[in-house]
Amino acid sequence: MSDEVIWVRPEHSAVGRPAERSRAEITAAAIALADRDGLEAVSMRRVAAELGTGAASLYRYVANRDDILDLMADATAAEYVFEPPSGDPVADLTALGVQGLAIMRRHPWLPELVMTRASLGPAGADLLERFLSVLDGHPLAATAKLEAFAMLNAAVAMYAHHEAHADSDYVRRQAAYLARVAADGSHPMLAAAFAATAGPADADRFPALLSRIVAGMLGSSA
Amino acid sequence: MSDEVIWVRPEHSAVGRPAERSRAEITAAAIALADRDGLEAVSMRRVAAELGTGAASLYRYVANRDDILDLMADATAAEYVFEPPSGDPVADLTALGVQGLAIMRRHPWLPELVMTRASLGPAGADLLERFLSVLDGHPLAATAKLEAFAMLNAAVAMYAHHEAHADSDYVRRQAAYLARVAADGSHPMLAAAFAATAGPADADRFPALLSRIVAGMLGSSA
């Protein structure tokens, strides 16, 4: 029953007792939970509790927990809105990435999902279609375009992930350790970089960073 | 006791009953386990079993499971060997990334670790120092250099992660779904890309991809 991806499995049967809930409701509950308490709060029991039902009931809608994660990821992919392309591939792909960052800011758990599972459902396929159509006619091998898609997603996810965890205890401990290493004299470059970074962070550097990366991937600079 | 990162906590006490094992042994056992059975096999109980001891004993060496993951990650960072720089930053950073890919090919679980918790221990600090020294004198803000470091690691991890899971059941199911979507006519670009990719994969495209990305990040093309 589940040797196929969830998107091709029928949601409800036409006969028998009708279902009281839907995949969409489960997805919404899981996303609400994750937005509030993080990804590890998305357990079968807690999603079920969010819906006022029993944990075992979820298995009527979903083969396992990973299916729920796939539903969540694809639901966020559906949040993209596609403006008419400008004709400049670098600008259009950068805009796509910037929009992705905005989505990930709404869902701080999304970067982890994108980085570790990279699954594409219907909305993910639409996104990829859009990406490829921006690149239509561009002299780059199909494989390279697909790599670029993966790379763009990874770059956005990486940035969003860092941003979302910038003030966690874990990162603070980590930074304290690096500062200590920098202070002991054995890592002069690290010390210099730390000193230069000490000031307040300025405006959103992401679009510039991303467009450099995109330009690099599309350009023939190597 | 554990409001500090593991690298600054003393490993053994001078007095009292001497410890029978060391962090290094635990790290080696965990890495062996992960190399053999994957990251999720690295549980307290199984690492302990690998060492012929009890699970609770590990907490004398480590505050929690995440500490073990940090030890593992830093142990792999120690596998880098730093050749004398050539003077060309793009080439030197690309070489660093290519070496990182080789390390990740030896440890297929490493990409996931690098992507989800970017933690730097002593060997990680050495790696970052090397990265920054290659970029010494380069006209790029310190923040941008640190972003570039994170981005390089992410790119390498992403590529290695895809490579390592390319023939998992999960990816096969995923590819079958995308092929089905491509076949139904609603995603022409996807279909075209699939057709163009059907042939056998040629040689290792990674150095070229990576050097384009690095050049993009370092260049002033935006």
Next chain:
DNA sequence: TCCTTTCGCGAACGACGTTCGCAAATTAGG
């Protein structure tokens, strides 16, 4: 009405991370 099919879900299983408390092992001080 009854039969077939599906659904809801309590109960249970095994594995997980982590804590507690105590016995064993060692060193420091007398």
Next chain:
DNA sequence: CCTAATTTGCGAACGTCGTTCGCGAAAGGA
């Protein structure tokens, strides 16, 4: 040598997790 102080090893237990099983309840078609 003995004792006190200190640290280690770890069995047992707690709460949570994903998942399975089996059964009673609910609906539609004959």
